Amino acid sequence: MQLPGRFVQWIMSCVTTVSYSIMINGQPTKPFPAKKGLRQGDPLSPYLFMLVMEYLTRLLKTVKKDPNFNYHPKCGKWIIVQLSFADDLLLFCRGDDISVQLLLQCFQQFSKALGLVANADKRRIQLIKSVLFSIQVYWSQVFVLPKKLIQLIERVYKTFLWTGGVEVSRKALLLWDSLCKPKATGSLNLLAIGEWNKAVICKLLWNLCKKKDRLWVQLIHVYYQKQNALWSIVSKQASLKVQKILKAKQYFEEAGYTEVDIEGISSFSIKIFLAAHRRLMTKDRLKGLGYVEDVTCSLCNSEKETMDHLFFKCTYSSRVWTLMLQWQGIQRQLMMWANELEWAGKYYKGRSITTELYKLVLAGTLYYIWQERNGRIFKGMQRLEGTLSRAIMQDVHGRGESKHMLQRRLRELNYYPSM
Numbered sequence: 001m002q003l004p005g006r007f008v009q010w011i012m013s014c015v016t017t018v019s020y021s022i023m024i025n026g027q028p029t030k031p032f033p034a035k036k037g038l039r040q041g042d043p044l045s046p047y048l049f050m051l052v053m054e055y056l057t058r059l060l061k062t063v064k065k066d067p068n069f070n071y072h073p074k075c076g077k078w079i080i081v082q083l084s085f086a087d088d089l090l091l092f093c094r095g096d097d098i099s100v101q102l103l104l105q106c107f108q109q110f111s112k113a114l115g116l117v118a119n120a121d122k123r124r125i126q127l128i129k130s131v132l133f134s135i136q137v138y139w140s141q142v143f144v145l146p147k148k149l150i151q152l153i154e155r156v157y158k159t160f161l162w163t164g165g166v167e168v169s170r171k172a173l174l175l176w177d178s179l180c181k182p183k184a185t186g187s188l189n190l191l192a193i194g195e196w197n198k199a200v201i202c203k204l205l206w207n208l209c210k211k212k213d214r215l216w217v218q219l220i221h222v223y224y225q226k227q228n229a230l231w232s233i234v235s236k237q238a239s240l241k242v243q244k245i246l247k248a249k250q251y252f253e254e255a256g257y258t259e260v261d262i263e264g265i266s267s268f269s270i271k272i273f274l275a276a277h278r279r280l281m282t283k284d285r286l287k288g289l290g291y292v293e294d295v296t297c298s299l300c301n302s303e304k305e306t307m308d309h310l311f312f313k314c315t316y317s318s319r320v321w322t323l324m325l326q327w328q329g330i331q332r333q334l335m336m337w338a339n340e341l342e343w344a345g346k347y348y349k350g351r352s353i354t355t356e357l358y359k360l361v362l363a364g365t366l367y368y369i370w371q372e373r374n375g376r377i378f379k380g381m382q383r384l385e386g387t388l389s390r391a392i393m394q395d396v397h398g399r400g401e402s403k404h405m406l407q408r409r410l411r412e413l414n415y416y417p418s419m
């Protein structure tokens, strides 16, 4: 297109200096360079796309002039050969050999200029990815597929990939697993059906925990949950399908996620928090696993984020605790994690009004501190200690309202302590 060399250089430096960083368990990794591509959301990309498509349009104009070329019957009137929607391209012509040939030649010239050469094998893979795979995707979103079925589907794919037919043969030409690995490792990057199935079932469980406004989710909650937290239901009465969805929690747990992360403390249960907290991924743990470098606590920005620090020692958290204790009228010094829990354990035994309230406050405070920490890391949002403690107090009010014994006490607690 005869663009000036300097202009080309500018564009090239934009697309060759890109690096990415990805979030793993809430922490951005060290940036790594991208071989090609734009920064995400780069305003340059629509212009580049238009430049490239302009080139294609010019090529197609030459096809239009060819006397052998015939327009698609519905497009002749408007002399349309191509339509582009975002990154989709539709080409039209009459279905005769010569027209298709001309269009193909033009397209090949375009691919060559772009360095994107389509080959027949690739297209077969594309067909598996886009057609065969989508059929299977539909069903695997709804059902946990039996292993046998997954194996059968994979055999059909493999056979089609190598022979172009659908007759399943016994020859295993290449391990499917290696086909499913990312392209960078030298394979063809097809998705592993079993893994995919696992992922979408996890999504169902996620919805079950989070999307409480959906009818099917409400239904399951009403039928199976009753008093328990969803996470802890072991319902033998549930239908096979629901049981399978509930079992997906094991995948979350294997990945180090806990009920607190997934469900939030919807039941506001301290028992759940205590059971789960040992597995909360604080930065010191993430570093131990090699996921992050920086272990600075995001609440105070000065010390190392350990479990003990985050929830108790941290200047931020301790101010929140102080306010919460003050609010309940508990007169004592703050303690460390272990001591606080020990104190809570002793304190817990009764079922007095004070105990019930303390349970709610403890669970709420732990949960809100964890939320605040995540909000800072993931969303860059932060609340002051006072704001956070007010949110906890309001939440405790909301939850306590349904407990008859707490109603009167909460009416007395209708104030915010001063900092």
Ligand SMILES: [Zn+2]
Pocket: 297, 298, 299, 300, 301, 302, 303, 309, 310, 314, 315, 316
């Ligand atoms: Zn801190």
